[in-house]
Amino acid sequence: AAVVAYGIMVKTMAVVAPLVLHLPAEEIAAKHLADTGVLGGIISGAIAAYMFNRFYRIKLPEYLGFFAGKRFVPIISGLAAIFTGVILSFIWPPIGSAIQTFSQWAAYQNPVVAFGIYGFIERCLVPFGLHHIWNVPFQMQIGEYTNAAGQVFHGDIPRYMAGDPTAGKLSGGFLFKMYGLPAAAIAIWHSAKPENRAKVGGIMISAALTSFLTGITEPIEFSFMFVAPILYVIHAILAGLAFPICILLGMRDGTSFSHGLIDFIVLSGNSSKLWLFPIVGICYAIVYYVIFRVLIKALDLKTPGREDTTEESKAGATSEMAPALIAAFGGKENITNLDACITRLRVSVADVAKVDQAGLKKLGAAGVVVAGSGVQAIFGTKSDNLKTEMDEYIRNS
Numbered sequence: 402a403a404v405v406a407y408g409i410m411v412k413t414m415a416v417v418a419p420l421v422l423h424l425p426a427e428e429i430a431a432k433h434l435a436d437t438g439v440l441g442g443i444i445s446g447a448i449a450a451y452m453f454n455r456f457y458r459i460k461l462p463e464y465l466g467f468f469a470g471k472r473f474v475p476i477i478s479g480l481a482a483i484f485t486g487v488i489l490s491f492i493w494p495p496i497g498s499a500i501q502t503f504s505q506w507a508a509y510q511n512p513v514v515a516f517g518i519y520g521f522i523e524r525c526l527v528p529f530g531l532h533h534i535w536n537v538p539f540q541m542q543i544g545e546y547t548n549a550a551g552q553v554f555h556g557d558i559p560r561y562m563a564g565d566p567t568a569g570k571l572s573g574g575f576l577f578k579m580y581g582l583p584a585a586a587i588a589i590w591h592s593a594k595p596e597n598r599a600k601v602g603g604i605m606i607s608a609a610l611t612s613f614l615t616g617i618t619e620p621i622e623f624s625f626m627f628v629a630p631i632l633y634v635i636h637a638i639l640a641g642l643a644f645p646i647c648i649l650l651g652m653r654d655g656t657s658f659s660h661g662l663i664d665f666i667v668l669s670g671n672s673s674k675l676w677l678f679p680i681v682g683i684c685y686a687i688v689y690y691v692i693f694r695v696l697i698k699a700l701d702l703k704t705p706g707r708e709d710t711t712e713e714s715k716a717g718a719t720s721e722m723a724p725a726l727i728a729a730f731g732g733k734e735n736i737t738n739l740d741a742c743i744t745r746l747r748v749s750v751a752d753v754a755k756v757d758q759a760g761l762k763k764l765g766a767a768g769v770v771v772a773g774s775g776v777q778a779i780f781g782t783k784s785d786n787l788k789t790e791m792d793e794y795i796r797n798s
Contacts, residue, residue: 544556558655582636584687586624
């Protein structure tokens with residue numbers, strides 16, 4: 402349905418935009434005035450998702466029965482895409498022009514400032530799970546590169562993959578994800594009370610390895626985000642500074658969705674000054690460790706292992722956790738939708754008041770975020786397995 406919606410929306414804009422702008426279709430295509438790029442895909446996906454939720458059970462007269470139910474979704478999505486394409490033909494050109502102006506500024510005119518702001522805001526949005534939206538223009542929109550075959554690439558990630566020597570400005574993420582945050586995790590471990598140090602060490606070392614290898618940072622960040630917000634503010638500032646440092650030193654490497662050792666090695670084909678990353682990274686690790694260690698002690702911050710009272714975690718095997726998790730979310734009757742991303746269980750509930758946030762943390766959640774009727778529990782890379790176990794338990798109970 403999303404593919405159908407995108408194709409129809411693009412074709413509609415190709416027909417309507419020349420009439421609205423009073424320009425030849427060739428000029429509109431050359432200037433990308435009707436090119437919605439990745440954002441167009443997001444809009445199409447949103448249309449398809451809304452139409453599916455609204456119409457996947459629709460019933461039609463018997464002679465149209467073949468098109469009832471889920472088969473109706475691509476049809477209604479396509480119709481909605483026509484109207485969307487017409488509307489975008491009027492409003493997209495100024496938006497597209499603004500995006501192009503920002504793109505040129507961020508990619509070529511002042512990338513040091515642009516990516517410094519990007520890194521800081523991206524970390525600030527992590528607690529709300531909105532950083533993925535902020536990532537889109539930087540990863541998939543800014544800049545333009547045409548290869549020898551005439552193919553045009555937009556966004557720092559596609560341009561880097563295509564061999565653009567001016568791309569790779571997202572490399573700063575390697576400094577704080579592979580080095581900085583793992584060092585912060587070790588500082589939290591070393592700062593724990595002696596009686597809790599072994600338990601905290603196991604959790605923090607596991608989280609540090611996850612961050613170093615895959616670039617998934619939430620298990621570390623949520624361990625101090627709410628109990629020591631001053632540390633998170635400092636972390637966001639250091640994350641923002643990592644990008645200008647890499648740009649100014651000419652350090653480039655590729656990334657896919659995150660900045661871990663896997664990306665660092667696999668996507669290093671078009672890299673520059675790869676040898677500098679571990680050197681600068683170790684310096685970054687020292688800065689993180691010293692700041693976290695000193696502030697935790699000086700301000701008596703209640704990071705893991707330093708709480709006044711500690712309760713034993715009820716976390717067990719994944720299959721044993723499923724019923725406990727469902728109970729913590731208010732029971733299966735309270736769960737209206739169950740999903741998971743790489744690091745979070747994303748659950749929609751009928752009544753947020755029934756959710757036991759403390760219980761979720763006892764089960765191993767690094768943090769719990771509530772937004773409206775949605776609850777996000779950060780369990781790290783095991784989130785998807787937990788979601789599968791919960792699905793099976795709900796179906797079989």
